[in-house]
Every structure is written in structure tokens, then in C-alpha cells.
Amino acid sequence: PSENLDKSITIRGAYGFGEQKAILFTTGNWNVANGATVGHIRFIDLELRGEDIGGDYVFNPSNSNLTTIGELTFDNCVISNFRGIIRIRSKVFLTNYTIRNSIVHHIGGYGIFTTDTDGEGNAAIDNIVLQNSTFSKINSFMTSRQNAQSILIDACTMSELASPDGIVFRWRGADGVLSNVLNGITITNTIWGHAWDEAASGKLSVRGIYDGLEATSFNIVNTYATSDFSFTPGSEIPGFPALTYSGKASDL
Secondary structure, three states, X not given: OXXXXXXXXXXEOOOOOOOOXXXXXXXXXXXXXXXXXXXXXXXXXXXEEEOXXXXXXXXXXXXXXXXXXXXXXXXXXXXXXXXXXXXXXXXXXXXXXXXXXXXXXXXXXXXXXXXXOOOOOOOEEEEEEEEOOEEEEEOOOEEEOOOEOEEEEEOOEXXXXXXXXXXXXXXXXXXXXXXXXXXXXXXXXXXXXXXXXXXXXXXXXXXXXXXXOOOOOEEEEOOEEOOOOEEOOOOOOOOOOOEEOOOOHHHO
16 A cells, blocks of 8 residues: 555455455555554455565554554464565554464565564564464564563464574564563464475574573473474573474474
């Protein structure tokens, strides 16, 4: 869209499309108006597709005036071929970010989100919920230069998530000050496979903690990794996985 978003909106696929969802195709990204207060942005029963995994986003706002979004939700969506789903900079703040009942695939180096301005009081996402969804073929998963409040990953499938030696969690703000998830990261009832080895190099390890999270607690429950999953040494997530599936990702 050419007009910056300045109010709450729900975009929902109409009944009657069957298994083929209505498609929103973009060659760029949508922005939020500078200084806006937006209660919610909801995408329901849609396919969102970018043109360029190296350049497109669903949202990419960078605003100099305080801009707040209460909720960004993707429900029963397919999201693919973006550099990142949401990248926020400067004075843009998102309280609750949810992806549920969805399939997310072919996402580039800015992952499912990136908060991309250093320094206290800059762009941040508070609470992240990923539920009953599949994430596959993603170069980098989550990156933040600010503290978050909470992350919940529940009943998800993670397949070819992060490039070899690539980013699962990267909290790259000032060490110990802006580099944690304050109320912890919870991963439950989830299956996790190896890296996205696009180059067929044979390297399948990922960096679980790429940076930060020094004081972040992890709660890992009923979460499996496949036998061919591994962390790059020194990047392990404490207590992950809770269980190991005896087969490879290709066996699932």
C-alpha cells in the first residue's frame, strides 16, 4: 500500500477461496504513519508473499516520533519470500506480536522480526507468541537491539531454521542492559530440525544464542530436536532440547 497505516485494521480473506487463500503480493513494504497510535493490525486467512527475499518486508517503519502498535497478529496465514516480516527502527514500538496457525517460509536475514536501533528508548517488541505454526527455510530467526518482555513458542515445527552457523536468537543491545528477554523464553511441545543448508555444504549446526541473553531464563518442555540437529559450539541454549527424536528431519 502507498498510504502509511495510521489506524487499527483487520484484513481477512473472504469465504469461498477453499484451500487457496487470497494472496497479498508486495514488491516493497508497508509503513506505519510517523507518530501514529495503532491499536491492532490483524491478518487472517491470507497468503502474504514478497517479491524479493533480499529486500521486501511486510512492515519496515523507521519513525522519528513515538509510534505505537498494540498488536500485530497473523492468524491462519502463509507468509513467504520476504527479507523479514517486520523490521522496526527509531521510535517504533510493538507491544504484542503473534503468529498462530500459520506457515512461514523462505524468509531472509531479518527473520520474523528485527528491532534495529541501538540505544535505550528505541524501537522494541515486548511480547512474542508463536503458536501452532510451521517455520521453515529462514536465514535468521529473531534479532533485537533492545530488551523484550517475553517469548512463547508452543506447538510449532521448526524446519531448516537459520543458515549454517546462523542466528536463532540474537539480542545485540548493550550487554546486560538491553540484551535480554526479561520474563524469559518458553518453548513447549515443539519439534526442531537442522539448519537451512542452501549451499548443500553439509553444515547443519545453528547458533542458538548468537549474542546476548546473558540473564534470560529458558523453560524448555516436551520439545524435541531431530538427531541431525546441533548447535555451533559455544552457542547452546540451556536445557535444549528437552528430548531427542531418534530420526533425522527427513524422516518426519
